[in-house]
Amino acid sequence: MNGGVERAAEITVVQETVTVTGAVTRDTVLPMFRAIGKADLSRVKTINLERVTTIDSAGTAFIDVMMDRVPGRDACRVIAGGEVSEMLAALHADAGGARRRRRPRLLVRARKKASSAFSILYAYLQLSADVFVLAFFGFFRKMKKRPGATWEQCVRIGVESVMIIGLLSFVIGLILALQSAAQLRQFGANIFVADLLAVSVVREMGPMMTAIIVAGRTGSAIAAEVATMKVTEEMEALTVMGLDPISFVVVPKFHAITLVMPILVTLSIVAAILGGAIVAVNYLDLSPVVFFRQAFNAVGPEEFVMSIVKSLFFAWTIVIIGSFHGFRVTGGADGVGRVTTSAVVASISAVIVIDVVFSMLYLF
Amino acid sequence: MASHAVDVQSLVVEYSGTRVLDGVTCSIDAQNVTCIVGTSGCGKTTLLKTILQLVPAASGSIELLGEDVIEREPEERAELLLQVGVLFQNGALLNSLTVAENIALPLRLHTDLPDEVIARVVREKLEIVNLPGAQNLLPPELSGGMKKRAALARAIVLDPRVVFFDEPSAGLDPVSSARLDMLMLSLKKHLRMTLVVVTHKLSSIFTVADKIVFLDEGHVVFDGTLKAARASDIEVVAHFFDPFEERATEFS
Ligand SMILES: Nc1ncnc2c1ncn2[C@@H]1O[C@H](COP(=O)(O)OP(=O)(O)O)[C@@H](O)[C@H]1O
Ligand SMILES: [Mg+2]
Numbered sequence: 001m002n003g004g005v006e007r008a009a010e011i012t013v014v015q016e017t018v019t020v021t022g023a024v025t026r027d028t029v030l031p032m033f034r035a036i037g038k039a040d041l042s043r044v045k046t047i048n049l050e051r052v053t054t055i056d057s058a059g060t061a062f063i064d065v066m067m068d069r070v071p072g073r074d075a076c077r078v079i080a081g082g083e084v085s086e087m088l089a090a091l092h093a094d095a096g097g098a099r100r101r102r103r104p105r106l107l108v109r110a111r112k113k114a115s116s117a118f119s120i121l122y123a124y125l126q127l128s129a130d131v132f133v134l135a136f137f138g139f140f141r142k143m144k145k146r147p148g149a150t151w152e153q154c155v156r157i158g159v160e161s162v163m164i165i166g167l168l169s170f171v172i173g174l175i176l177a178l179q180s181a182a183q184l185r186q187f188g189a190n191i192f193v194a195d196l197l198a199v200s201v202v203r204e205m206g207p208m209m210t211a212i213i214v215a216g217r218t219g220s221a222i223a224a225e226v227a228t229m230k231v232t233e234e235m236e237a238l239t240v241m242g243l244d245p246i247s248f249v250v251v252p253k254f255h256a257i258t259l260v261m262p263i264l265v266t267l268s269i270v271a272a273i274l275g276g277a278i279v280a281v282n283y284l285d286l287s288p289v290v291f292f293r294q295a296f297n298a299v300g301p302e303e304f305v306m307s308i309v310k311s312l313f314f315a316w317t318i319v320i321i322g323s324f325h326g327f328r329v330t331g332g333a334d335g336v337g338r339v340t341t342s343a344v345v346a347s348i349s350a351v352i353v354i355d356v357v358f359s360m361l362y363l364f
Numbered sequence: 365m366a367s368h369a370v371d372v373q374s375l376v377v378e379y380s381g382t383r384v385l386d387g388v389t390c391s392i393d394a395q396n397v398t399c400i401v402g403t404s405g406c407g408k409t410t411l412l413k414t415i416l417q418l419v420p421a422a423s424g425s426i427e428l429l430g431e432d433v434i435e436r437e438p439e440e441r442a443e444l445l446l447q448v449g450v451l452f453q454n455g456a457l458l459n460s461l462t463v464a465e466n467i468a469l470p471l472r473l474h475t476d477l478p479d480e481v482i483a484r485v486v487r488e489k490l491e492i493v494n495l496p497g498a499q500n501l502l503p504p505e506l507s508g509g510m511k512k513r514a515a516l517a518r519a520i521v522l523d524p525r526v527v528f529f530d531e532p533s534a535g536l537d538p539v540s541s542a543r544l545d546m547l548m549l550s551l552k553k554h555l556r557m558t559l560v561v562v563t564h565k566l567s568s569i570f571t572v573a574d575k576i577v578f579l580d581e582g583h584v585v586f587d588g589t590l591k592a593a594r595a596s597d598i599e600v601v602a603h604f605f606d607p608f609e610e611r612a613t614e615f616s
Contacts, residue, residue, distance in 0.1 A: 026475040026522075033478050056523045058477055061484035229458075236418045237456035237515075241470050242442040 009052075013039040018066065021051040024059030036066055044070045049080040127246075127327070128320050134247045135254045153256030157218045161264060165213050169268040172205055173197065173275025181284050190284040194294035197276040202299045203362065206269035207307050208355060211314035214257070214264065215347040219322040222253055223343035226326025227336040235327075250323045254316065261315035262308045269307075310358045314351045321347040368427070369394045369526045369558040370415055375424035377407070377414050384410050386582035388424070394525075397552055397559040397572045399590075401604065402579035408562040409453070411579065412528050415560075416450065417441055429525060446474060449519030449527040453534060455511040457503040457518070463490070464499035467518045474522065489517040493547060509540030513547075520551065527551065529561040533568050545571045566605070578604070 009022035011032040018041070022028065047067065049055075055063075063078075070076045180196050226249060229235050235245045273295060280286040325343035329335045370392040377385040384407045392398045400408050413419040415426055417433050426433050431444055457466045467486045471477055477485070490496055493513040503511060512532060519527055529548070533541040545568050551557045563569060569576070569590070576593040578586035578601050586593055586601045594605050 026471070026477055029481055030476050030478060033481060057485050057488060057521070058471070058475065058481060061481050061488060064484050064488075065480050232454055232459075233452040233456040234458055236413070236416075237450065237452055237458075239418060240416055240445055240448070240450045242445060242473060243469075 011035050011039075013041065013044065016043050016045045017048055018044050018046070018070075019048045019051070020063075023053050024049075024055045024062065026056060026058035029058050029062045033062060033065070036069065041066075041069050042071055045075065046077045046079065049078060049084050052080065052084045055084055124320075124324055127324050130246050131250055131254055131316075131320055131323070134244065135251050135258075149252035150255045150259075153252050154260050156221075157214070157253070157256050158260035158264065161213060161217055162267065164217075165210055165264055165268050166271045168213065169201075169206065169209055169271040170275040172209060173201060173272030174279055175275075176200060176205070176272070177276035177279035178283070181279055185284065190280075190286060191290065191294055193276065193280050193284060194286070194291045195298035197273060197280075198295040198298040201269050201272040201276070202303055202307055204355070205272055206265050207311040207314060208351070209272075210261070210264045210268045210311060211318065211351045212348055214261070214315065215318045215351060216344055218253075218257065219318040219347040220340045220344045222250075222319060222322030223326040224336055224340045225249070226323045227329035227339045230327060230329050231332055231336060246323075250319065253323075254319050257315040257319050258312060261311050265308060265311040269304075306358075306362075310355070313354050313358075317350045317354060318347045321350055367394055368392060369429060370560065371425075371427040372411070372415065373425045375411070375414060375426060376422040377410055377419060378422045379410075383422075384582060385414070388579070388582070388584055390577045390584050390587050392526075392558065392560055392577075393575060394558050395552065395556050396574040397548060397561060398575040398577060399569050399573040400560065400562045400577045400579065401564060401569065403604075404564070406579045407582055408579055409530055412450075412530055412560070412562055416445065416448070416528070446470075446522055447525045449516075449522070449524035451512065451516050451519050451527065451529045451532060453530045454508075455503070455515035457506075457511060457515050459503050461502075462499065463495075463501050463503070463506070463514045463517075466503070466514065467521050470518065470522050485521065486517075489521055490514075492520070492550075493517045494543065509536045509544075512536065512540075512544065516544075516547065520555070520557070523555070524557065526558040526560065529559065529563070531562055531564075533563060533565045541565065541568065542571075548572050564604075 009020065009024050009028040009032060012019045013036075018036075020032070024032070047063065047070075049063070067073050067076055067078075177193055177197055181190070181193055184190055184193055184196075226235075229245075229249065235249075238245045238248055277288060277291050280291045281288055322343045325339040325346065329339045368391045372388055372390050375385055375388040376383065388411060400411060402408055410419055414421050415428060415433070421434055428444060429447060433441055433444065436444065457463070458469070461469070464483070464486050467489055468482050471482050471485060486499065487496075490498055493516050495510060495513045495517065498506070498510065498514060503514070506514060532544050532548075536544065548559055548561065549572055552559055559572070561568075561572060573590045576586060576588065576590055577584055578593065578598075580600050585598055586596055593601060596602055596605075
């Protein structure tokens with residue numbers, strides 16, 4: 001796999017002369033680059049490339065970098081055989097011995113377009129499997145994605161949703177408390193507004209509100225981005241360059257949403273309970289201390305954890321459905337709009353279905 | 365080494381039942397420029413993408429640089445594709461990355477070159493495509509012609525042996541288009557690359573082509589030198605190379 005005998009290259013610095021021998025290619029440059037980092041080039045006047053067998057554009061770039069480090073670059077003499085000097089001039093190389101790093105053998109295979117309901121389900125499951133496997137491997141090894149991509153996605157998904165989620169959750173908390181306060185007052189059960197609010201917000205409203213907002217903002221953005229990249233042939237360009245589109249485009253979003261969703265849900269819960277507290281204090285004449293103590297006692301930590309787990313399922317579903325619809329785009333720009341809409345509708349529906357499943361789990 | 369960079373035998377390609385390529389047989393000589401020509405919608409892009417296995421073949425065989433691409437496992441194919449560069453119709457630069465990051469992407473993926481050397485390679489490639497200093501621009505900030513040149517720099521960054529071009533001059537002004545033609549000739553001459561160019565721009569064909577593969581209704585109707593193509597008496601081919609003749613007689 002390593003191109004057989006990797007015709008090694010060597011670099012030696014003797015006083016005024018740097019001698020490079022062998023194949024100076026993208027596969028052999030790194031050790032030589034390290035060597036010149038340690039070597040003393042301050043007296044070098046000649047670079048001898050006579051015994052270089054092949055050179056590619058990484059090789060010529062390396063020679064160029066080296067010449068920059070030689071004092072008086074212009075005075076430096078480069079000796080090269082006819083062939084190499086020709087290659088130097090043309091920046092050409094024999095690209096035959098290309099070596100590459102091993103890629104993990106994964107489930108990635110041709111993602112065929114599906115049409116029947118069954119094959120759509122199959123394609124959907126296949127995409128989910130690919131995303132999960134790639135996301136898992138991507139966590140432990142430096143996968144083929146852009147450095148900083150996950151962080152950038154965190155900012156995009158998280159920071160930009162903070163305001164809207166906080167605000168809407170606060171208002172929902174307020175409304176929930178107001179509606180129930182009117183009822184509870186009739187029975188003199190004012191204090192139970194805290195229980196009611198805590199339970200409904202932690203179990204339902206927090207994860208649900210967050211998921212719906214994230215589906216609307218991030219799910220649609222993912223579908224649009226994937227679809228646009230598909231329409232503009234960027235996905236095919238990635239494939240041709242040996243990059244898996246899922247690793248490169250979907251996995252950073254998957255990682256980011258996994259990190260951000262619990263924070264957003266927590267924020268939503270806190271904001272809603274604060275909204276409720278305002279009503280409780282001003283309208284039901286409860287003291288804040290009593291309200292919060294009652295609220296804390298109403299839900300245990302395990303319920304909070306359960307909510308976070310649930311919200312992660314929401315989040316993953318949103319990413320997978322968004323990219324699934326994105327990959328299914330046909331046509332041009334109008335197709336992008338269509339799949340974006342269908343991605344949002346599908347992911348909100350899926351969130352509700354998953355919520356039903358979790359509600360049944362609560363029963364047991 | 366095979367003298368044919370690409371060998372396509374009886375290739376059939378279908379899109380959900382509709383046959384687009386119906387038994388295409390053609391070959392592409394190494395270190396030559398071959399133009400794939402035909403009216404729009406005749407399947408030129410499809411042929412190109414099938415050679416790269418971005419579109420599956422229904423039947424037939426494709427040899428790329430002496431290897432059967434259809435039979436290959438995806439990983440082996442990915443390795444083979446390292447020796448291939450592709451210039452997609454609109455460049456297909458990744459919009460979220462700068463020009464330099466786009467060009468450096470294949471190097472970062474497939475080599476362990478230090479950043480300083482990568483930056484130098486990127487600079488050299490940008491000079492080759494006559495786009496010096498564009499490193500930090502984002503693709504949306506480039507004009508159509510600049511995008512194509514930047515994409516070409518990315519396509520040749522790993523010194524590929526074969527480069528595929530999908531309608532490189534579509535949407536370009538005459539000056540940019542002529543420049544791109546010159547660039548192609550220089551890639552062939554100085555870097556000894558094999559070029560496969562899908563185009564229907566006559567001026568470009570006359571400038572760059574060594575060989576013509578003419579597609580019509582899913583078949584290859586002509587496969588030969590440019591000279592032979594211009595002398596051909598096959599109706600669609602003759603008409604393509606002299607589109608005004610018929611009209612002229614019509615109006616005279
Ligand atoms: N992804 C696709 N799905 C279905 N049909 C397609 C697809 N891509 C291309 N076609 C059809 O295949 C035919 C050939 O397309 P194409 O290869 O793009 O033509 P050309 O590049 O020669 O203009 C056209 O009729 C087009 O409508
Ligand atoms: Mg086309």
